Amino acid sequence: MHNLLWLQGASCGGDTISFLNSEQPSALSSFDVLNINLLWHPFLSREQGDAVLNIFESILAGRTKLDILILEGAIPNGPDNTGKFFMFHNRPFREWLADFCKHAGMVMAVGTCAAFGGVVTGHENINEMSGLQFLHNQKSGLLGADYVSKNGLPVVNVPGCPSHPDWIVETMTAVLKGWLKMEDLDEFHRPKVFFSKLAHHGCPRNEYYEFKASAIRYSQQGCLFEFLGCKGTLCESDCNERLWLGRTGSCTRGGFPCIACTSPLFPDRQRPYFSTRKIGDVPVTLPLDVPKAWFVGISGMSKLACPERLKKNAVSSKWIS
Amino acid sequence: MPTLIAIDPFNRIEGDLRIEIEVEENTVHSAKSSGIMFRGFERIMSGRSPLDALVITPRICGICSGSHGVAAAKALAVAQGAEMPDNGFYMKNLILGIEVVMSHLSHFYLLFAPDLTNKRYSNLSTYDTVKHRFTAMSGSSVVLALKARQSALEIMGLVGGKWPNSLAIHPSGTTSTMNLSTLTRAIGILKEFHDFLEKRFLGCPLNEWLDIDSFDKLLKWKGNNTHSDSDLGLFLTMCLDAGLDRIGKGPNRYISYGAYDLPNGTTWLPAGYFDGRMHPFDQALIKEHIGSSFFRDAVEARHPLDGVTTPLADKSGAYSWAKAPRYDGKTIEVGPLARMIIADDPLLTDMMRQMDSSVMTRMFARLREMCRLTNEMSGWLEKINPSEPFYVSPSSRFSSNGIGLTEAARGSLGHWMKISSNLIDNYQVVTPSAWNMSPRDENGQPGPVEQALAGIHVADVNDPVEVNHIIRSFDPCMSCTVH
Numbered sequence: 001m002h003n004l005l006w007l008q009g010a011s012c013g014g015d016t017i018s019f020l021n022s023e024q025p026s027a028l029s030s031f032d033v034l035n036i037n038l039l040w041h042p043f044l045s046r047e048q049g050d051a052v053l054n055i056f057e058s059i060l061a062g063r064t065k066l067d068i069l070i071l072e073g074a075i076p077n078g079p080d081n082t083g084k085f086f087m088f089h090n091r092p093f094r095e096w097l098a099d100f101c102k103h104a105g106m107v108m109a110v111g112t113c114a115a116f117g118g119v120v121t122g123h124e125n126i127n128e129m130s131g132l133q134f135l136h137n138q139k140s141g142l143l144g145a146d147y148v149s150k151n152g153l154p155v156v157n158v159p160g161c162p163s164h165p166d167w168i169v170e171t172m173t174a175v176l177k178g179w180l181k182m183e184d185l186d187e188f189h190r191p192k193v194f195f196s197k198l199a200h201h202g203c204p205r206n207e208y209y210e211f212k213a214s215a216i217r218y219s220q221q222g223c224l225f226e227f228l229g230c231k232g233t234l235c236e237s238d239c240n241e242r243l244w245l246g247r248t249g250s251c252t253r254g255g256f257p258c259i260a261c262t263s264p265l266f267p268d269r270q271r272p273y274f275s276t277r278k279i280g281d282v283p284v285t286l287p288l289d290v291p292k293a294w295f296v297g298i299s300g301m302s303k304l305a306c307p308e309r310l311k312k313n314a315v316s317s318k319w320i321s
Numbered sequence: 322m323p324t325l326i327a328i329d330p331f332n333r334i335e336g337d338l339r340i341e342i343e344v345e346e347n348t349v350h351s352a353k354s355s356g357i358m359f360r361g362f363e364r365i366m367s368g369r370s371p372l373d374a375l376v377i378t379p380r381i382c383g384i385c386s387g388s389h390g391v392a393a394a395k396a397l398a399v400a401q402g403a404e405m406p407d408n409g410f411y412m413k414n415l416i417l418g419i420e421v422v423m424s425h426l427s428h429f430y431l432l433f434a435p436d437l438t439n440k441r442y443s444n445l446s447t448y449d450t451v452k453h454r455f456t457a458m459s460g461s462s463v464v465l466a467l468k469a470r471q472s473a474l475e476i477m478g479l480v481g482g483k484w485p486n487s488l489a490i491h492p493s494g495t496t497s498t499m500n501l502s503t504l505t506r507a508i509g510i511l512k513e514f515h516d517f518l519e520k521r522f523l524g525c526p527l528n529e530w531l532d533i534d535s536f537d538k539l540l541k542w543k544g545n546n547t548h549s550d551s552d553l554g555l556f557l558t559m560c561l562d563a564g565l566d567r568i569g570k571g572p573n574r575y576i577s578y579g580a581y582d583l584p585n586g587t588t589w590l591p592a593g594y595f596d597g598r599m600h601p602f603d604q605a606l607i608k609e610h611i612g613s614s615f616f617r618d619a620v621e622a623r624h625p626l627d628g629v630t631t632p633l634a635d636k637s638g639a640y641s642w643a644k645a646p647r648y649d650g651k652t653i654e655v656g657p658l659a660r661m662i663i664a665d666d667p668l669l670t671d672m673m674r675q676m677d678s679s680v681m682t683r684m685f686a687r688l689r690e691m692c693r694l695t696n697e698m699s700g701w702l703e704k705i706n707p708s709e710p711f712y713v714s715p716s717s718r719f720s721s722n723g724i725g726l727t728e729a730a731r732g733s734l735g736h737w738m739k740i741s742s743n744l745i746d747n748y749q750v751v752t753p754s755a756w757n758m759s760p761r762d763e764n765g766q767p768g769p770v771e772q773a774l775a776g777i778h779v780a781d782v783n784d785p786v787e788v789n790h791i792i793r794s795f796d797p798c799m800s801c802t803v804h
Contacts, residue, residue: 008337010358011336014380014383016383017383026467028464043334043335043431044457046435049327052330076360082634084635085359086357088330119377123368127360129361217712218491218496239483243478244478246471246472248476248477249478251483254482255482255498256496259488271369272372273376274375317498318708319500
């Protein structure tokens with residue numbers, strides 16, 4: 001049996017809600033099939049008040065083994081680095097968290113907030129929030145660069161705003177089966193298996209992208225990259241291959257731009273969200289590993305080669321021909 | 322001497338809550354409701370492009386991100402003078418509707434019902450069945466409801482792309498469109514959810530239950546074995562046996578901002594203020610107080626458009642990170658009960674006459690709304706016309722301030738946006754649970770839940786299940802509250 005404790009910091013609860021959307025296995029079955037004993041979850045568990053404190057104290061006293069700690073939500077450090085923005089039982093929440101991390105076999109930061117600070121670090125982090133091990137792309141989160149949990153791995157980051165339920169369940173699987181090694185994580189400690197892809201991969205607008213047949217306003221079928229702000233070519237995630245909510249949708253399938261919510265620099269570096277910033281005619285958000293000169297050359301050529309069918313459909317909200 | 326009892330954390334709600342009650346001889350003298358965290362969304366908003374509100378504000382809440390999206394889009398529509406094509410209205414209503422129905426379903430099965438398995442009720446005839454069905458995370462009905470939720474949310478993928486945090490709703494329509502395939506699929510998914518409600522939750526056709534227009538008819542309905550054996554029938558029996566119709570009286574003043582805008586300029590659920598009589602609702606009468614809240618300001622209360630959010634963690638006498646919204650200086654209950662009363666729902670109006678506001682009426686209002694909304698969504702889905710536009714180009718100029726009012730699952734949600742030179746100057750959010758879970762204002766007037774707890778009898782001070790029922794009947798969302 002593996003003991004799991006799930007905590008929420010400065011959180012919207014959205015990663016829990018997303019976790020509950022898990023399909024195969026469902027969220028509740030995932031505990032069964034992974035042999036997980038849920039010690040406590042703030043949204044799901046029956047225990048409240050002192051009963052929760054008893055669970056916490058038993059972990060900290062070493063009487064209850066803590067195999068996996070999951071944090072969702074950022075860590076409130078303010079005001080003035082006192083941690084008083086979140087007092088949990090008259091003690092800054094971040095102190096509880098740091099103690100739990102000392103006991104944890106494995107620590108997972110679920111969602112961009114717990115991983116990197118996320119949305120609440122907007123506006124130059126005026127609210128003094130951080131992730132568990134990172135703040136944005138630096139290892140200056142609560143636990144610092146050198147932290148490793150008892151099993152020798154750093155905090156495993158499973159970002160996304162929210163995180164995809166598969167990413168959560170599959171990371172738990174890899175961790176508990178002992179499959180996850182340091183070389184399976186990228187430089188931001190995200191499992192490469194999900195985050196070495198781009199949201200662009202599998203996007204149904206890819207043919208439009210190839211020929212630079214672009215939508216000029218939302219609800220049209222063309223590519224959202226040239227004018228409408230899409231960051232799918234920069235966003236490290238497999239969203240458009242994996243799809244969401246019973247494999248029914250994704251951001252670009254819903255007609256809105258990817259905003260690269262899995263990025264350590266979310267939410268401020270992605271602005272403007274709804275239009276594409278350009279230098280001359282060239283978007284500044286070029287695909288991650290395509291050299292600029294080549295991009296410009298290929299784009300010019302492909303625009304000239306664009307079939308009429310694509311040109312028409314790109315600026316229509318329904319299929320024309 | 323009264324004893325001070327703290328329930329901290331008060332969880333199995335959304336977000337982080339601390340409840341403190343003062344008890345003497347098993348009677349609660351007074352209560353304090355504390356939002357124990359500051360998140361600072363309003364400060365993140367200033368200086369941003371107005372459209373950023375569509376990205377940032379839904380992330381206030383994981384369970385009602387779509388409602389924040391709707392409120393932000395409505396505020397922006399005012400500021401931009403944007404208009405929406407007909408399809409946009411129905412798509413927006415579907416996204417909001419699914420979110421609210423799923424929230425009510427999760428609230429009942431995941432958050433509220435587990436308290437019914439408390440050992441306090443072991444002498445009731447329904448106890449074994451209740452325990453079998455409603456035990457937290459493993460009850461037979463809980464598991465089925467979660468499965469039904471996950472399947473029904475596939476509609477959200479079709480109309481909203483992803484969820485939580487869809488960006489499909491814009492001031493001038495939806496970025497998402499529907500076609501023959503997605504519409505057909507969505508109709509099928511909704512039908513499947515109807516079937517779940519009928520087979521498991523109601524034990525009868527949805528329409529038959531929606532036709533019940535009085536408490537007497539509800540009791541008669543329960544007389545049928547299939548009905549009484551349904552989850553709702555079981556809950557009805559349990560409510561009456563456990564006395565949930567006699568605890569949890571709210572302030573009996575209610576607001577709804579109105580929601581589910583329709584192309585003809587009306588809303589499916591009407592706006593209003595009800596204090597025994599119906600009045601028009603006027604947002605100018607809202608003020609947020611900070612007397613007991615960890616905020617600093619030169620004045621104690623402001624209208625949200627002029628609201629100020631400056632945290633002060635060491636403020637003496639303060640006990641919550643929630644501000645205290647008041648309407649014309651008064652405490653207000655918002656949520657499904659308010660909406661059903663203001664919409665003049667015959668069953669709830671009659672239940673209010675017969676048993677006043679209580680845990681039971683509040684819960685039945687929520688479940689009633691869940692069924693009514695499920696029914697209404699079929700109609701909206703039928704009205705979508707794939708040949709017509711879903712979105713039109715809005716103006717890129719923001720020429721006035723924006724106010725966006727809507728109804729989230731938990732009640733009235735408002736976004737107030739002050740704009741200068743095409744940038745956000747001030748952004749203030751007043752959430753449903755800020756109304757219901759608010760601390761005292763500077764006049765010492767307790768918030769609605771604090772009032773609802775004062776004076777109640779608790780049989781066992783070490784396990785005050787009455788307190789659990791009352792608080793959870795309001796379905797608090799503290800993530801929203803301490804935005």
